[in-house]
Amino acid sequence: MSFCIIHELQGLNGTAAGRMRVRAHRPLPLSVTADLTRNLDDLPGISGVRVNPRVGSVLFFYADQQSRLSALRLLAVRDKNPVPHTPAVTSELLPEKTPGGGLLPLLRFFVIRPLLPRIWRMVSSVMAAMPFLLKGVASLLHGRLSVDVLDAAAIAASLLMRDFRTVSVLTLLLGLGETLEYWTRRRSLDSLTESLALNVDSVWLLGKDGTEASVPLGQVQKDDLVVVRDGGSIPVDGIVEEGCALVNQSSMTGEPLGVPRARGAAVFAGTVVEEGRLVIRVNQVGDGTRLRQVISFIEQSEALKAGIQGKTERLADLAVPFTFALAALVWLITRNPMRAASVLLVDYSCALKLATPLAVLASMREGARHGMVIKGGRYLEALCEADTLIFDKTGTLTNASPRVVDVIPAGGYQRDEVLRIMACLEEHFPHPVARAVVRKAQEENLQHEEEHAQVEYVVAHGVASSLHGKMLRVGSRHYIEHDEGVDVSPMAADIARQTALGRSLLYLAEDGALAGILAIEDPLRPEAAAVVKTLRGMGFKRVLMLTGDDERTARAVAARAGITEFRAQVLPTDKAAVVRELTDSGCKVLMVGDGINDAPALSASHVGVAMSDGTDLAREVANVLLTRADLGGLIEARRLADGTLRRIHMNFAATLTLNSLFLAGGLFMVLAPGLSALLHNLTTLGVSLNAMRPHLPAPKPQTPVMEGRP
The missing domain is CATH 3.40.1110.10 (Calcium-transporting ATPase, cytoplasmic domain N)
Incomplete structure (x- = not known):
């Protein structure tokens, strides 16, 4: 993996400090991204490190020439280390086979196993246990005391006690748990892939005679000249042949401000022209480019975990050594391996680690079914926490067709x-x-x-x-x-x-x-007033409207929408400043917008929401996209977020309560090891199934609009 310097600015603030951006020749896996960010951050004099895996871009600030050389040496060492293959299709993000063999273990346990002789039941139990034992050993060899180690230890303890029925029950339940997680993740990724694909069907091609023609994107070939104007999404990877424009690359680099692009500069599919006109010579186009973008987004969405998910996973990791220590203490005091096994077979980690990500992924999938694309788990939490609501007027509170x-x-x-x-x-x-x-x-x-x-x-x-x-x-x-x-x-x-x-x-x-x-x-959306009233009752303390119109127009529209607080004649930079002002005062802002001029405010907010009929730029920058032209989606998004967080807390409490009871039952020999394991794994499955339950009523089928009727 080789890096090249794309841009460098030296002499910042009159010192030897500077800023450098380098880029790899291909995307970086998330594991390499985290490692590279950490290693650069650890170097003396290096700050502000930002690594974007999507395009292999690395940006950092250095304090002096010494720190600059240190960073370049680190990147040079990286050049010699091959980077793992980045998946080329969505299916590569998941295992080829369903973990645990799908529903085959159920058939084997309840139908086939009772018919087998005792010796074959023992052999069957050992064979079913081997994958979990090997997984635990592999985790230990990598220096991780994880849930896999705990599962392997519990299975090994049952094997040593020759309790093969318990071994079968454990492997069955663990396999079903993995299958359940895989199925939910698969469905979620499929929904996200379908919802987040780049929505560009046709492009403008510049002919040899200077005329422009609209053609389907699928007909565009390498070296064609594509024309993109203000507010348009760039549908291809290519080099600017003519023109000058500001291009918003936040979907790739995370930087909210547009960057100048002129003749000779590279541009990428999925970025958006803020201002200007570009003629782009095509390098890559078609399903390949769009699919790579979708894959990168899915990887990024998986990385955007909710804060509560990170907390539960850390608690789960802390619970593993606690369980081992408690089992060892029980064995030292009682010298009774059965009691120690009863402790070992009950832990908090499985349910804590499984239920929360399942709840997040299931909610993201449910959101896609109800017309809202939530671009990462952490935005569910942000939707739930928001207490201040800001609407843009034109195209958001009002119809997009004035x-x-x-x-x-x-x-x-x-x-x-x-x-x-x-x-x-x-x-x-x-x-x-x-x-x-x-x-x-x-x-x-x-x-x-x-x-x-x-x-x-x-x-x-x-x-x-x-x-x-x-x-x-x-x-x-x-x-x-x-x-x-x-x-x-x-x-x-x-x-x-x-x-x-x-x-x-x-x-x-x-x-x-x-x-x-x-x-x-600018007709007010018919549902606007009712939505504002409902959202006030759902915990929003302040509701504001921002508009570039004069004060009298703004007051008239705000009154019809039931909004008492508004700002008139607001410029785009002022919108972002209003969001920052509220954020600095402790508010958690949900911003709803649709236009090019809303992008800075959407980026600055706690969570940004864009309408489906808004501009490409607003849809790219927003954290949540309402795919139906109806503000009622905000109510459903809030309900979905509230329900998800509430269910996560409920699952957390149920996991702690039930597993503590099972642990006490094992300690005092009220529950046998096999029964403890069964109850523990049933609890894990129970909270997982609870996490996957829908929060919202099934979406109603859309009634087709008859042509020629109002």
Whole structure:
């Protein structure tokens, strides 16, 4: 595994300090990622280490030249050590065969075993025990005192006492437990794979004659030229051939800020163009690239364990030596191997280690069935803990399809010309407001030829271009009045009348003068008010709305949604600042958004939620994706998270209580070793089955919408 330096910035803050990014020639397994992060962190003078396994990227800060050389030496040593193969298909993430042989052990134990002679029952018990004994020995050889060692010791103790029936019961229950975990994990991974695949069906190809054509992604070949504009997801791996843009690579590197990409730079599938236009020469495309992305995400999701899951697993590891110590103490005091075996055959580790990850994975799978993709176990915990709810307005609280209800020209301008010019500029961008303007022009049969110069998108403000030598600006009042210095007072009466109706306004300026405004009605989602009211009753202490609209429009929309706290005329950076302000004050923020300008706030929040009809960037950055265009998914997500955490705590209490009773029964010889083992393993299976129970009612089938009906 060789590394090469991708980027280095020296002389930070006027010192010998610097920052370096290196990249491996292929993705890194999670085990290598953890090891590399730890080794770099341990080096004197090295800080801020971030390793992204998805692209083999390693970023670190060094204090001086000595620490820089130390890091490079460490990476050079890594070059000589081969890195294990990264799976190429989803099925490689799991064993080829179902652990424990599926349901075959049940058949063998209840049907075949009673018919066998005694000697063959003994041989059968020993053969069934061998895989568990070997697993325990392997764990010991690797220096780990794990649950596998405890299981092997319990089986070995039963073999030494020639209690072959207990051996059979133990191997049967352990095998069924592994089968249960495998089945749940398999189903969860399948659901995640289906839900999280890159949703790009078609791309724009640049032909040799300079024209663009939309073609299915499956037809794209190596060396084709793909065009991606603002807000679009990059569907291929390739090299920028033309253009300059800010690309959000948070899905790959974890860095929330966009990075500049120009001619010669590499870009990757799944990243998103924030601002600009790129022509990309294809290196890799198709199912291969998309499948690798899905696999990497699944690996990443498996690594994103809930904090409570990590706690229970640490408790489970601590319980193993405690059980061994207690068994040894009982044997030393009583010299009775039966009592010692009774202690050894009952432990807390199995249920603690199995039930919590099963609960997390089962909930993630259930979420996918109910229209919510939860991108990792820790976000279930974050959903449960959140106490402050922030909504973006446009496209989130309101429908993602606003409509133009009025076109008002300024003095000296024609109504149709104002609408035609604005549609001409806005048609290049995927924002719902832009689509509404274009749709209005189409409804009125207004043709708008491509006569303008290249259109520049000013993120969260508007668009800028020129036409017939005239400078054109389209956007919000803040952009037109404050940034561009255009006087809007000549239309003050029209502006006041439209904002009093709760409408959003889009302004057109020509050569520094106001040319007209469009009034846009942003209908509130029909379920919005009820959802806000329900979520308040589910533990959210504060509910806020953020919008770039003026205060009167914001107040009108917030009142209809039942929200009393809002911030108006908020810029994208201000949204993230509001989230950080609340977070710094101790709030745990759940942010719901859908647009390019919501991405920084989604990244800064405790847990970010995006709508399915939002932009690619918002969907990529968010921790939870609602795959149905309905805010009611927030209620189900909260219920699912609350239920999952509640069930984990219930399983924890049941495990401690029942296993303590079984342990006491073994100590005082009330329970025989075989019965202790049976009850203990039945408890493990019981809490595992409880962890897998659904939290939400079965989803209702979607009623098809008949064409031509409202």
